Amino acid sequence: MKDETKIIEDTMEAIPVPSEKLDSIIENSFKSNAQFRKRTVKKRAGYVLAATLAISILGGTVMLNPAMANMISQLPVIGNVFDYFGSTSKPAYKEFGQLATDVGRTAEDNGVLINIDQGVFDGTTITMAVTVQTTKNYGSTLFFDGWPSVEGESAGNASNSFERVKGLGYAGIMTITPHFEKTPDEVDINWEPKVLLGDKKEVKGDWKLNFSLPLIEPEVLTLNELVEKDGVAIQFKEVRKTPLTFNIYYQQLVDPALLDDLTAVEAELKATDDLGNEYEVPYNGGFTEGGARTREDLQWSATIHNIDPQATKLIFHPFATVSTLEGSKKIYFEDIEVEL
Amino acid sequence: MPKKERLVKKAIKGDQNTLQLLLKEEKDKLYKMAFIHMKNEHDALEVFQQTVLEVIESIHQLRNPAYFSTWVTRICINVSLKEIRNNKKIVTMESYSIPDVIEISGSIEEKMDLTNVLYELDDKYKSVLVLRFFHDFTVKQIADILGCPEGTVKTNLHRGLSLLKTKLKGVYMDERRNENY
Structure with a gap:
């Protein structure tokens, strides 16, 4: 008699695996999941304010009129959401409060009131200031099952970053970067999250929010510069500037000979200006199109905030990470310069 | 960051191809x-x-790439x-479509017993035994996967093993045995 653990192993090993069926299920699941999108979820530590606010909990979902919603958005605890983050954990947003469009859309269900305070559409990314009013502690940060979508546009990338605010619930900034065929003058946004999830607990609900944001016309500068090394090239396409954002667009091009099944390539940027300031250049996500030569020929957009107004030039320092199951290596490319 | 974690990180950021490969x-x-669990x-x-x-x-909700395997499990x-x-x-025993061949030595009766015995166990024992002795997860990882205290995992491992032995040999196992998992 073999011991019990050997029996478990033998029993499991004896289960025949229909490998082709499983591969087919995986591949078809991706095809059917057209809404699948690249999402970067940023976590932040909780932030605590001393003030308190009594929150009335109503049953069911309600849509408030703009005046009432605006009153709610200007909470004594937090004031303007962009200003709040701009002066605390996210200085990148300190100018947004003055130039953003007031939205003031609110929906409530199961004791959770979601409010879209303001929004900005810069032609690439939609940035939304959001509060979630609740008396319950769902954890240090929040996530939602169900992302905002832009009517008539295919899903792109999305991210969110929520912080706990005592006396309010949560405040956060969400961004979505759809794949625009042509930049519209206005975007119609629908957001119907089904579940609010935190580190500690979650709640289901029926929240429905829809609103429109006008385009802040960007200034477009074409780049068309290419850097290349060790089988990876980065094609810089263009930058788009608004008073609030600086977006750069680039595509990585990977030699097919470099790729095996599990090779992954990720091109990123850092930047400095001619005054010596350093900037993070976080990407908004990447995507491949049908014409891409390899699955790794991802196109990226990335956004820089708060460029020094005295700077006249940005210098980008591109690098790529090539990962395989054996490890990863960095490739550093030549700098490229962009006149401001 | 270890090799596989970087790929998982990429999948978390939305790379469908990488996620597909990781799932495969x-x-x-x-x-x-x-x-x-399903038996067919x-x-x-x-x-x-x-x-x-x-x-x-839900991949975007995975917060630590190192936990990808435990998370999907x-x-x-x-x-x-x-x-x-x-x-x-x-599900009656007759309706099982479990594999009929396990390459072990012993009598026909013993082979049949061995084929069925794991399937017959209660799900809570089956899960911990498979996670521990087939997937090689630690007790802590199993506790994370099943969302229960480590003590519960140890208890269910112990009882599951005892039940297995009892079913196989008809021998009563002392549940107070102190095994080091």
Whole structure:
């Protein structure tokens, strides 16, 4: 008699695996999941304010009129959401409060009131200031099952970053970067999250929010510069500037000979200006199109905030990470310069 | 960051191709986990498909790339148990479509016993035994996967092993045995 653990192993090993069926299920699941999108979820530590606010909990979902919603958005605890983050954990947003469009859309269900305070559409990314009013502690940060979508546009990338605010619930900034065929003058946004999830607990609900944001016309500068090394090239396409954002667009091009099944390539940027300031250049996500030569020929957009107004030039320092199951290596490319 | 974690990180950021490859790496273990609970290919394939869809939908919520394997396994077990609850199936031994060949020595009777005995166990014992002795997860990892205290995992491991032995040999095992898992 073999011991019990050997029996478990033998029993499991004896289960025949229909490998082709499983591969087919995986591949078809991706095809059917057209809404699948690249999402970067940023976590932040909780932030605590001393003030308190009594929150009335109503049953069911309600849509408030703009005046009432605006009153709610200007909470004594937090004031303007962009200003709040701009002066605390996210200085990148300190100018947004003055130039953003007031939205003031609110929906409530199961004791959770979601409010879209303001929004900005810069032609690439939609940035939304959001509060979630609740008396319950769902954890240090929040996530939602169900992302905002832009009517008539295919899903792109999305991210969110929520912080706990005592006396309010949560405040956060969400961004979505759809794949625009042509930049519209206005975007119609629908957001119907089904579940609010935190580190500690979650709640289901029926929240429905829809609103429109006008385009802040960007200034477009074409780049068309290419850097290349060790089988990876980065094609810089263009930058788009608004008073609030600086977006750069680039595509990585990977030699097919470099790729095996599990090779992954990720091109990123850092930047400095001619005054010596350093900037993070976080990407908004990447995507491949049908014409891409390899699955790794991802196109990226990335956004820089708060460029020094005295700077006249940005210098980008591109690098790529090539990962395989054996490890990863960095490739550093030549700098490229962009006149401001 | 270790090799595989970087790929998982990329999948979390939305790279579908990488996620597809990672799922294909996990497919055998996920399917077997589904099969040991559902006891037939048709239902196991349904559970597998549901697991894949949930992973695609929720990958952005995975906070630590190092936990990818435990995370997908948890989804698979949860889907299996939910499916069993929803269907409220009473599966008789005759309706099993479990594999009929296990390459071990012994009598025909013993082979049949060995073929069936793991499937007969209660799901809570089956899950911890498979996670520990087939997937090689630690007690702490199993506790994370099943969302229960480590003590519960140890207890269920101990009882599961005892039940296995009892069923196989008809020998009563002292449940107070202090095993080091």
